[in-house]
Amino acid sequence: MRRTPHALLAATAALAAAVVAPSPPAGAAAAAPASAAYYLQSATTGLNAADIQGAVEQRRPKGDEDRQQWNLRPSGSSYVLESTDATGTCLGRSGDRARTVACASADAAWDITATGADDRYTLKVPGTDRHLTLAPKPPGANYPAQLAIGAPGALASWYLTPVTPATGPMPPEDRRTLDQVTFLTAHNAYANGVDGGFAPPFVNLVPNQSRGITQQLADGVRGFMLDIHQTPDGAILCHNSCTLVGRPVALWVDLQRIVDFLKTRPDQFVTVFLEDYVDPGVLRAELARVNGLDDVLYRPDRTGVRENGWPRLADLIAADDRLLIFTDHSRSADQSAGLTRDTFGVMYQREWTVENHWSMGPGIGSSDWSCYSRWYDANTNIPLTRTEPGFRPLFVMNHFRDVPITATVRTDNAKLADRARRFCLPAARKKPNFLAVDHYDLGDTGSAVNALNSHTYP
Incomplete structure (x- = not known):
């Protein structure tokens, strides 16, 4: 796996670099982006177009690996992606398949047009009226990997995501919206x-962590991933099951x-993220045991967030709306x-966030840095790139192993x-809001959070 050495200053500088490129030629397809290096991402799946030995397939976003980067440049009145x-x-x-061809070939030319919807092309x-598209999804399966040439429509909608994105300065603290901020998050925070x-x-x-919840809070952790299981005593924090667990902790204790x-x-x-294996009535009773919970519980479903976007963090703090709870149920x-x-007051995570796959691989050996949706399978399709009119989901970036x-x-x-900058930020087309790690006290995770909190990604 090719990796550049991690250097915080270099990462921050690269994040702040703006794309500067010549304008498209006169007579070219209207509103195509400037000449630069791009990822070509399906707006349906969030996966990237990749050159796989001549075939062009949608693959998991993988930064500068897997032949997924394309240089867009004008060619006559059209464009090519080299x-x-x-x-x-x-x-x-x-024919009806996407392939890599010689750039001088007529089969390499494309008319690239903005659709007017969320930076899509x-x-x-x-x-002709033939487009680069996904093949239709077979029943009970994912969309086929091989890209096709076919009819226009939703499956023929693409993002051109800059490899080196333009970024902006972080607003002052009293102006930052919740979706502009990145929080250090403890994966399996209870497993300490x-x-x-x-x-x-x-x-x-x-254990996934080496410090208790109280110390995690004191150290600056602001996101907590907790697994809850149902027992006769209520909602208990355990990994996989509470059988044979000595001295387990109840959910209400850590919430308190x-x-x-x-x-x-x-x-x-x-913010609290619940991996949730309990009945809703049990969870409601558990939350009722937490003194003062209602005083600080944030309810985005009651404040117009879906229509107007996330509020300023300073306004949430002023209103004492300072604890957000999600369930994966x-x-x-x-x-x-x-x-x-x-x-x-417990929000359904799939309605308010996007999240990449939870594992980079086994505990030792090589890792998989590709960044793709946790919720992409034969039955569910929530791409990391998902947006809605007026609303951008929060992005949970998982960075840990089995x-x-x-x-x-x-x-x-x-x-x-480095992974956030080169892999996950372009994969989601948004900055991670939650960096979820094991042993947050190892590897200077705070510097990664600070680097992301130094800029915005429009």
């Missing part, structure tokens, strides 16, 4: 071996720690049970800013 990995080779077509074969047991004895030997912290720090905002399952979690081996975590966390 591979950055193979000079003279361009994205083109052969179409790529059309000149003089300090506050209590979290797994059967053998698994208990490999967070609420108590917020009471002493009225300038702070915290299904709304449809709760509707079948007759009680939805948002009626008592097993938190300390030496590996230290190395991975040292590369957190």
